Structures are given as structure tokens and as C-alpha cells.
Amino acid sequence: MSKEDIGITVSKKDNFSEWYTQVVLKAKLADYAPVKGLIVLRPDGYSIWESLRGRFDKKFEKNGIKNGFLPILIPESLLGKEQKHFAGFNPEVFWVTHSGTNKIGDRLALRPTSETLAYTMYSKWIQSWRDLPLKINFWNTALRAEIKATKPFLRTSEFLWQEGHTVHATQEEAEKEVMKILEIYKKTVEEELAIPVITGKKSEKEKFVGAVYTTTMESIMPDGKALQMGTSHFLGQNFSKPFEVKFADKDNVEHFAWQTSWGISWRLIGAMIMVHGDDKGLVLPPNVAPIQVLIVPIYKNDEGKKSVLSKVEEIRKILEIKKIRVYVDDREGLSPGYKFNDGELKGIPLRIEIGPKDIEKESIVIAKRHNREKSNLDFSEIETIVTILDEIQKEMLVNAKNQANANSIDISDFVEFKSKIEKGGFFNAPWCGRVECEEKIKEETGADIRVLPFGSDDTNQKCIYCSQESVSVPVFARGY
RNA sequence: GGGGACGUAGGUUAGCUUGGUAUACUGCCAGCCUCGGGUGCUGGAGAUCAUGGGUUCAAAUCCCAUCGUCCCCA
Secondary structure, three states: OOHHHHOOOOOOOOOHHHHHHHHHHHOOOEEEOOOOOOEEEOHHHHHHHHHHHHHHHHHHHHOOOEEEOOOOEEEHHHHOOOHHHHHHHHHHOEEEEEEOOEEEEEEEEEOOOOHHHHHHHHHHHOOEHHHOOEEEEEEEEEEOOOOOOOEOOOEOOEEEEEEEEEEEOOHHHHHHHHHHHHHHHHHHHHHHOOOOOEEEEOOOOOOOOOOOEEEEEEEEOOOOOEEEEEEEEEEEOOOOOOOOOEEEOOOOOEEEOEEEEEEEEOHHHHHHHHHHOEOOEOOOOHHHOOOOEEEEEOOOOHHHHHHHHHHHHHHHHHHHHOOOOEEEOOOOOOOHHHHHHHHHHOOOOEEEEEOHHHHHHOEEEEEEOOOOOEEEEEHHHHHHHHHHHHHHHHHHHHHHHHHHHHOEEEOOOHHHHHHHHHHOOEEEOOEOOOHHHHHHHHHHHOOEEEEEEOOOEOOOOEOOOOOOEOOEOOEEEOEO
């Protein structure tokens, strides 16, 4: 590896896939595990996850959702109880067949998702209307054997996620919950990760196996491909019936309950990398950055070192009182330039440079990561860094929105659709609502219906494929 | 589902055609020098050449098998 290779060696524009992998590895977010399709999360990567998790937990808690923990093994007999669900997941289930040298009769699945296990428990816990609603969230991992090419965070055979499972007395309440969760997801992703999303429903073909319907949030990546950012499912009574999740109502009549399930995964980290990163490496939104401010002290000799470092300490204290996460890079034997590049590779949102010249002028140099702008800031204005970080966070969302808009088009001609899909993008195209057309479009273009955005019903147009009357204008795209 | 590439030090890799005890850079360690955009010098540690078998006086190199990983396209 030459010196240049410490950093990112390909441009995001020319080789997106390679660029992405390099950022993940070189920014030390994750590394490949010795088993195909699995990755190891390193502290910088895990810290982002923890931070995101904290933001979600706060909102879940406000909504009356508590955290629990489920074991990882599910007996086949349970997993198979809801047949469509089982058929959907079976091809990618890892099975545990032995305990030590003994063969296990009812083999055990490493959970691909936990509906069947959770609802087995729920049926024990719920007897009365007084037990409802029951709202539990689980932070864990799920395992799905990926045959397709894997990619850190985006497609791995084991992934970190949360799966929430709620139970309600009425259909109306359950459906409200589905929407409430989707709103929490959208808000959190936009506010914390600075990634705009489009929310709506999945088509019948793309919905979660076992759900009545699936709501989703989708984002467009810079390479024009769509990424599913999170889903919230209305399960109706599809699971409560086979799993006997039922309760006695006030009138003492027994009813099957209404259920929801929903999840987001560390894919969100992958999305964040893709949307914000650049040729210098990772770019982190301040809200989730493990380190928000990097301070690089610059000095020529011991005397300069002393005065610079004491000033640095002063600044650090001011920032820490303001609850800003600060790291002083006082590593010996490394040049400032090295430290600048290192901080940029890791995506630290704001860098402070302070040397003898600055002490003299009573100011510091600040460099913003997201637009790489440098400017001066007086000692007396250090506290405004709180506001600056806030502005960065907002600017990143605006930039991402512009990027997403530039990648979305309204389209009503299939020939044009086919010719333009190669370059990627979100295509808003009218559709008749029939699965045959959906399948044909997928077959001929590789694009599927990512989302039927809320409010996209439209009967005044012609289906882009069959020209029959449209029912809506979904977002078509090729996906990850 | 289809196709391709690869496995040699922590990382990237040379050597393989034509068999003869492994090359460099980077990273790491120690010391010195430096420090406003990936510093320089000196010294040092680090490799059962993926695994198993075969051919041979001799295998990273040739042959067979196995395992593993990555990438691209639908």
C-alpha cells in the first residue's frame, strides 16, 4: 500500500461500490468476520449504533413501549405455525441440528425474525383487556442466510436491529400504532441521520410475509438505488389466531387481538455512509457522531506545546460543559496534516486547529467536514460551536434532500422508463394496481415498487405498462 | 438465479509461465528529528506461502481434491 492508500483510493462517483467498502473498512466502522457474510462491528461503528438506539429508545418510551429480550433459538414447530410466514423465511434460515453430539429432534432456527416466538409468549401473558395494549421492543440480531453478494451493513447474514411487537384490543388502535411507529422512524432518520425518506405502503407483492399490509420508508442512494430504511407492519389477526393471542373483553367475550410488528436495522448506518460520505471518507451527522469535535493542537517546540495545550484544555472544558463530544488529537510524532486527514476519513463533523498563530490572534480555525469550509472563530465565541453543529446537522439534511430530488422523476412512458432506469433513480409512474404489471416491469427493467406513497392514489392516469386506468402513482426503483 | 476473480507478514503485494529456502511498500516497535494538509533518518520485529494429498533430490511455483473470501450482472 502506498501512502496515498491510507485514505480512500477511488472516487464515490466513479466506483460507488468499492468506495463504500473502503469507507467502512478504513474509517474503522466494521471489518469482515471469518465467516462469509458476517461482519464485526468496531467501536466507532458500534458507537453510532448505540447513539441511534438511544434516540429511538427515548421516542419508544414516550410511546409506552418497553424493551425486552428474546432468545435466539426458535423451534421449527413454532416457526412453522403461520404457514405463509414460514414459507417466506424458510430458504434463508440457519438451523441448529445438534446439541453437542446429540441430534435435536425438533431442530432449532436461529431467528430470522421473532414474531412466532414473541407471540407464543404473548399468548401466555395476555388474558384480559386489562393486559392490553402490550408493547415490547427487542434490540437483538436476526440471522438470514444470504445467498446474494453481501455488503457491510446493507446485506449481511446477521444484522443488528430492533423488532417491536405490539398487541391491541381493536383494529383501529393497532393501525394507529403502525402509523405512529412509522412517524417515529421518519422523524428520527431525518433528524438524526439527516436522510430524507418517503413513507407509504408496500405493494401486496412486496409486503412482509404474514402481514395484512406493510408500511415502509424508502430512501434513494447516490447511485440511484433505493434502500428500504424501515418497515412497520399491520398484522391484523394473522398471527393472533394461530398463536391464540386472545383476551376477554369487558363484556366477557373472548376476542383475538390485533397486532403490529416493526423494525429498523443497522442498514441505516449503511445509508448514512452512502448519502453523506465523500472522497475523503465518512461524513457523520453531528447528532450521531461518536466524536463531534476534533481538536488538533499545533506546535513547534516544547514552549509552544505548553501554551497551546493549556489553551486546548480550556476550550475542551467549555465544549464539554455544553455536552459536546470532544477528542484532542495530541498523539506524538504525527503531523497536523496527518491528523486532519485522519479526522476527515473518520467523518468527525467539526475540526478545531489551534497553533501559535491562533494564540496570538486569540482565535481558532474551524473546519467543517460536510462542506470542507475553513474559517476563524474568536476565543470569545467558542460556545457558538453548539449552534454551528446544529447548523451542520440541518445543512446535511437539506443537501441530502436536494440530492434525492435530483434523482426523482415523474414518468409515464414505458420506453422512456426502460431507457432511463439504467442510471437509477426514483421513478414516479402510474400503475393499474395489478400484480401482473408489477411483475412484468420488474422483469423488463429490474425495478420494483418500492413504496406507494401516502396520498399517491390517482385514477386519472394510465398504467405505464398496460395503459389501463391507474389506481396510484408508486415509486419504482431498483433496490439494494 | 447467472458469471468472474482470488487466497504469500496486520494491510496491499512481487515471485508462479521456465521448481532451487520469499520481494517491496505500508503499518507496527525503539530512538532521534519534525509538526499550519498524509514528515525525514537509523535500527528492529513480523510469513507453518489457505488446507490436505500427489509428482520430484527439491514445491509458494506443477497436478488433484477440499475449504474459504471477494466482486459483477439479472
